[in-house]
Amino acid sequence: MNAVEIEEAVSDLVQQPFDAAEFPFQFITAFGAKKATVDRLRATKNGTNQSDVGGVLQRNNIHIGIAPAGQVGATLAALRASPKTTSAKAKFILATDGETVEAEDLVGGDVIACAYTDLPRHFATFLPLAGISTVKEIKNNPIDVKATGRLNKLYVELLKDNPDWATEERRHELNQFMARLIFCFFAEDTGIFRENQFTATITQMSHAGHGSCDEQWGNTHEVLTALFRAMDTPVTHEGNLDDRYRRAAGIRPYADVFPYVNGGLFTGATESPRFSRTARAYLLRAGELDWKEINPDIFGSMIQAVADDGERGELGMHYTSVPNILKVLNPLFLDGLREQLEAAGDSRQKLRNLRRRLANIRVFDPACGSGNFLVIAYKEMRAIEAVIVERLGGEANLKLDERRSVIPLSNFYGIEIKGFAAEIARLALLIAEFQADCLYLSQQEARAMVLPLHKTGQITVGNALRRDWLEVCPPVRVTAGAEHDLGGPTGRLALEANGLGEGAGTETYICGNPPYVGSTWQTAIQKADLEAIFGSRTDLWKSLDYVAGWFMKAADFGTRTTAASAFVSTNSICQGQQVPILWPLIFATGRSIAFAHTSFKWANLASHNAGVTVVIVGLADERKGATLFATDGNGIVTTKAADHINAYLVDGPDVVVGKSPWPISDLAPMDFGSKPVDGGHLLLDSAEVASLNLTPDEQARFIRRLYGSFEFINGVIRHAIWISDADEKDARLIPTLAARFAKVSEMRAESSKSRTRDGARWPYRFDERRQSGREQLIVVPAISSENRDYLPCGVLPSGIIINNKCYALYDAPMWNMALVASRMHWVWIATVCMRMRTDFSYSNTLGWNTFPVPKLTGQDKADLTRTAENILLAREAHFPATIADLYDPESMPDDLRRAHDENDEVLERIYIGRRFRNDTERLEKLFDLYTKMTASQPKPKKGKKAA
Template sequence: MNAVEIEQAVSALAEQSFDRSAFPYAFLAAFGNKDTTLKRLRSGASNKSDLGGVLQTNNIHIATCEPGAVTNTLHALKASPATGRAKAKFILATDGNSLEAEDLVSGDTVACAYRDFADHFGFFLALAGISTVKEIRESSFDIRATSRLNRLYVELLKDNPDWGSAARRPDMNHFMARLIFCFFAEDTDIFGGRGKFTETVARMSAGDSTNTHEVIATLFRVMNTKRENRAADGLPRWANTDNFPYVNGQLFSGGDEVPRFSKIARSYLLHVGSLDWTKINPDIFGSMIQAVAEDEERGELGMHYTSVPNILKVLNPLLLDELRAKLEEAGDNARMLLNLRKRIAKIRVFDPACGSGNFLVIAYKEMRAIEAEVNQRRGEPDRASEIPLTNFRGIELRDFSAEIARLALVIAEYQCDVLYRGQKLALAEFLPLRNENWITCGNALRLDWLSVCPPTGTGVKVQADDLFETPLDQAEIDFENEGGETYICGNPPYLGSRDQKEEQKADLRLLFDKRLSNWKSLDYVAGWFVKAADYSTKTRSIAAFVSTNSICQGLQVPVLWPEIFAAGCQIEFAYTSFRWANLASHNAGVTVAIIGITSDPRSTRRLFSLDDNGQTIERQCAHINAYLAVGESVIVEKASRPADSRGDMTFGNMPLDGGHLLLSREQLDGLQLTPAQERRFVRRIYGSAEFIRGLVRYCLWIKDEDLAEALGIPPIAQRIEDVRRMRRNGGATAKDLADRPHQFQRTITGKQSTLIVPRVSSETREYLPCGYEPGGSIASDAVCAMYDAPLWNMALIASRLHIVWVGAVCGKMKTDFRYSNTLGWNTFPIPTLTDKNKADLTRCAEDILLAREAHFPATVADLYNPDSMTADLRVAHDRNDEVLERIYIGRRFKNDTERLEKLFELYTKMMAGQGTARKKKKPEAVA
């Protein structure tokens, strides 16, 4: 369940009659517990309560009680030995009149009337496995409002299906934006009294809802008509009051048609209006409400929240840190403070994938806070803000999100005015709204960004006819910021090449087809980086985007980053990989990086990363490369052979057989071979799944000199003929092998052993799975293989250093490591190893293998599960890392950032001194 679904369930429970015996189970069900779980609790099988309540291990201890006994019951729950034994995180007591609860981890408490406990549902989100940050927990209102508006939206579409059509959807979305404004305005004194809009609709519309749409339409007309014109326009007296001012700003223009309301829809409308809209947080609310209007996203309603701390990871190093530093430097110097205020007033923040505007809203609010401090220090606390909303520009593909972005900024401006100048001055200047529409609805990869956010000091003011009819040439709006700075930011859609729809591929084709030959492997987000680099060639700017970390890994790096560097851009700052989570329960989030690029970099770059304890650390450096490591710009290219004495690594053997040469144990038994025939014609084969999970699979492995005998066995002969037929009907490579149907494409094995490295393995493992199989074993093309390789090679591959290198230069398949011999192994920078180094590493590899053997028959998957890795195996790996890292720098590395920095330093030296790589003899085919 996501947060909105939980809120709906909790609200429904709060509205029901209190049932003392049923409440604990209904409460747990509201937070996503399954029927089977609740059944076990009811039966007592898993209920550990010693107070006659319900105790769910590792979760919550709930007790209902007689009226007036809630506080004493909560104390009893806290003192209960069972609560401690079960490691409960929450305790809750209620008598149906009041409810009290405590978070035993943080010590936070809730005490409220029973009917109001749904207002505090965010307090309990951890019960559903949702790891909440402070902003989410304190934004229960935003989630409740989103939930209510979604119910209203869906109900209205039931009775007005035409409003859900592509042609009418903009009208529906515009109607919802008007409602949001009215709910906010009636609770913040913008209208003439708290709740006036909702109260008027309730009073003037019939209980059977037959005229609800007419009442709302009348109020919309009032807010689109100046007071002096209302009488002449024939507006009714009940609507033509001081309660509803002239709003303008095109919010209520363009027609006043309203969808018809059923009784249920009217009830939902009044329920939404009864919420306290003074609590709205536009930087959170907007990012959730955008999903209300998107069919494909409504199933994930409430999962679009982007935490303020994550947004500030982009905005702080982009511009806010410098502005705050200038404020600190200015102190009380009036002239310096004035110059800073003038500078801030000319800064443009541009989000070319703005969604509902949360990056723009946070940037605006933070800059207003700095400006307010400037005014305070200059003795001008009541001074009107000089920061225009039109300097916060965006591009958004969806019209409703674009409108919500503009509305969120309008609300943020009003809230800032109230905060810094007081309610009276804020109200005096809020209405009428301005007519400029500074959020462009369009495709950011197809629009010219210079027309949306042109060089400073150009253009003249015009008015947009309608919020949805945004002039694409935004040079028509004067920014009044000659000499100002432009900062580009946002969280564009990621979409790997396999996940892109044809329209998205067409966007990239239009952008890249004439400049890059191999662009099809790029993530969709790469388009925003190239557009930002192009933009920087025309006007001074710096851009920072949240991105999949894959654009800084593997094969995408040599495609994308030379193009960005060629435009004159460098990486100004970056956050290396971290989780960007959402509000869904048990969500894994997505691994992202934040990358800031500019053509005019500061002398000192900033690289943020997580240390081995999960704490953020900052490195200041002269350069950051495309792999987000400290160091000069370098692109790691494939190498066909290693440049030193390490072993050769190749792909395993590709069957190219249609499955006819591969055998399960049952299929092997079905051949009815003698033991001698099985030894001659069958081998054990290892791919990734076989090596990691211990699966058993075999293959036919027939020498040319044994072919005649093998063909004398009918089941084998049939399989060989099936391979021949498959290859003759296949592609060019398959056809070339059709006359050799008894063998794989390649037939390489080790005499003594084969060192296997799976080509794909889970990112959750701390080390790459690798290991030895006996001589004669077959390595499939799902693994890389080294034949008869010395043990010290395994020590290198099994190290933390190597998995860090592979993660950077090989990239990933989805979120799993994708290994490559030419990128991962042949390029891996290794210092010159002495005989003693090799001997030490050999012992380390032996210790790792012995630690694994001690836990036979545990599989590699079992042994390297991060939650259950055995102590002896962990010690063996830690010892291997220590020995290897001391070879590199004489001590252990502090974190992965430092590891990568050293590896790229060595790689740069290796490439500079390598010259022409010496050719090495290919491995011979060995039976």
């Protein structure tokens, strides 16, 4: 379920008669609990309900108690004190008597006390029950979710009633129609129109359809068309009230009372879609909401999915929190504005200079969606301007013209590929401006200025990687003196009156959260987009993430006009093979990394997206000094001044870590496991082993336990047929084995690769064997989750076979495992190796062979051997727990964590004589050591190379 569906389900629940016995099950069902889950909770025998206070306890989620009348507080206290609440790791407790509700978020600390019927206002607090992360803006203002849900129902119904409007040719008209509705709902609740004027007019002047044929549609579409035409028709001539235009247009009397809006929003308002009885009901229900509470940066992002058939299932899921957006905007330019404000003090000249600067700032989001970044930038700039106005004398001493904002919406630019999102971005900026005027001027003055609508954000619909950004956001030379539109002066402060906007000193800031899309998952069109940007620069562009195109175009933009930029990106562009492809091209334009936020979770409301790991990278002209930000596991951000930030987002010189065929440190060589290339015929589960009908001696001789990454991490039992050349003849005498060899031979013989076809001659064994089967192995999975604090690794005894989904150190000293298991190595491979979505893709040549380790003494190796053995002993104490169980960051056993801490302590003291403070410091030391080691490293004699 998505957030909108959950809000509707909770609203429906409280409208039904309260059923004390059923409420707990109804409540968790509203948050997406499956029928099987509810049935198990209901079951009196072998059920999962563990409540010890007569309620319903869903493990890892919520403990619900039904209270006697007037005893809700006492029941909540009993739930809080319940040992089962603690042992079952309940996130929430909730008590109700059908009249009032009290609840507590045991993780976040939020407390709810409200009437039972008001429970839907607090639904967002409980979204974690559905696996959906949430933010305080949604918790505090559920109107955005409710409005999104009602508009979505209306939109779907209109598509059903008007199939011709669903075509590519007319979808834009429907999207624009929806944007007009949103404005009208907002206008009638904020004083732009008279209170309830729009909804009341539709209620009174339209009627629902009935019967069939044309009568089924009623006249709602005609009424809306008349209203929108009125809003597109001026009521003045040469600055004076004059009804000539409305008379000429034949505006109906009930529509003539509406003001002239225009501003592009109602231009060409000639037709509306037909409304069935159901659609009309949805329209009126949407009008019942209190739209003045709409938050444009939330609502715009949520409503974006309404018009997208592919995204509608995630309705209301795409909101990005303000704090995350400010991680981009603050260091890009807002912090600089605030510092200048602080330095200005009460100096009127400095304050005016800063205000002049605000008027000349342009913000450009070339992947703007519904305008989140632009809206937040505008609101933050208005807040700074409000302080300036207050220090200059405020409302008491300044004329209205001096208090009005000098920040024009026309200074906010965007590119968005989806037409409806672009419409919503323009509308969101208008709403943000009106709300800011209400806040910083007054409601009366805001209403007086808002109509007719003036020019809003300059949002271009198109493919940002194909558009010329200099055409969308051109270099400024001279700006027009005052803004005008078809309705005459807008009432905004004329810029030339204060000597603003002359072109000199214009600042452009490019920002946003472009689509990431790794190289494997790009469409043909996206590949072509990247080729158009990179094809003439590098032959390796196919390995780049899609987001790389935005970074390159921003760097190119900066060579033509003064601009700084910052984007959110998956951290993969600053890791592994993408670094040497992308960043030399960006640095060649003269850009450098002015600031960066190292890896952190960028979460939205989507239940399927627990949060992709991202970085923020800010580019500017080459400069000395930069700033590094880092977010720890508790969400605390630290700031560090850096001399120079390299492409790995480390304070250090520019360096590219390339593959090495041998370890640069004194480490054991690492190689792949053996590759079967067998069509699955040499690999077996336990049932398949039994089906071979081997004797115990034959099974011991020809069958081995097999591990790949998945089997090692999850404890899955698999086997392999493992035949030495000396045993081939005996194995072929066994019919069940011979049958499998025949299938392997057939599969390899049909391969298009000559190397594989050669392998048909030895179908009894793995095609690529890298072990005899007699070695002790220190094994490292090739693919593992980044969510663990340490890289999974371990020791496997002689006789075990690993496939090519694992790496291994064969018969290596145990102290090597201490290095693999360390936080130092985790940080290194997280930076220099590739990623597969959110998983590490380990590489021996890129991760192990390049790992810089100081010269180890005999005592160092003995100490590391001991700490590695302690890690293994701590794991053994929890047998049969798997690696996945043991290294779950939420439930890692304390003794195992202590063993790893000791291992890190020993190793890190070898590096610097103490523990590192954080991962940033670890990386800086590793890169410094890598630079020194590779600069002075002699080329070793040829020996066994790692694959």
